[in-house]
Amino acid sequence: MREMIRLSIFRYDPEKGGKPVMQAYEVPLLNNGMKLLDALNYIKWNLDGTLTYRRSCGEGICGSDGLNINGVNGLACITPIAGLKQPIHVRPLPSMHVIRDLVVDMDHFFDQYRQIQPWLQTITPVPEHERLQSTEDRARLDGSYECILCGCCTTSCPSWWWNGDRFLGPAALLHANRWIVDSRDEATGARLDQVEDAFRLYRCHQIMNCMEACPKELNPTAAINHIKRKLLARKS
């Protein structure tokens, strides 16, 4: 007899309405390296086809399956079953509007990402060849460019839960910092102007859930602090 894994999964059906409920499932342990996504797939393909969740690459690079797993945000596809206390509580990313089961509305999250204008901005004429960057300047982007925009950090942040309409949240601010430190970008001043606001940037209260939640082990707290220091340096 195979070892069984117990799961408790957040269910919400907009057609039926009513309140969301937690539903229990039991899934056999398929192999030693089994990930949480494998268990969700097993449920969907063998037990209950109505279970709805997002997933794509299955290897932690597309950022589709950000979920709240036993109280902490993470990606189902790279979270090993072995380290999880059972029953494994699987819920959608916190403080998000639920469309169905584990699928949430990410529109506002991506709108905030768009607000920081995440592209290279220049005013100098386009050079004959590419805009070059030294090895050292390129290294300063390490820890920022790896972000896959899964939303685990932003939706783990209590400041964002309570002021998400105005506070940009860790993911957008990590990306804001990514462009602020980019030696090729020439809109640093405008970027700093945009985030210099009691809510957009300064709602960060160093709770640091973002750093704990990030499945890519990045450090949005440090990125936010770097922007704050940049603003301070500009003033003095």
Place this chain on the structure above:
Amino acid sequence: MQHQLKREERPLSPRLGIYRWHATMIASLAHRASGLALVLFVPIYLWLLRGMTGSTEQFDATLLWLHSGWGKLFLWLMGVALVYHFINGIRFLCIDSGWFESRAGLRNTAVAVIATAVVAALLLPVLL
């Protein structure tokens, strides 16, 4: 036709009630709570001072209250809040300046200030 709910009709997924408390989250929220307690302590402190300086009887009554169980508990709570807010304030200043900013640094300093506050909470009754 498929039924589509409007954004505001969709339920909000659970947040504070289900999120696991990490040391850094405890450290941050305890900083707000202790700061609030210390601010509220100021008028009470002034009221106690007034009580002690009004007359001999008032001085005795206030002294008696401060040495009673409730008085000691109050002073203990304020003492712990002061110690915690002070050391975590220094931690926040360090982090603002760019020290201990690595993931391990943020985590370990949070554990360190909480542990120091616990030690202070255990030592304080000896002094009171």
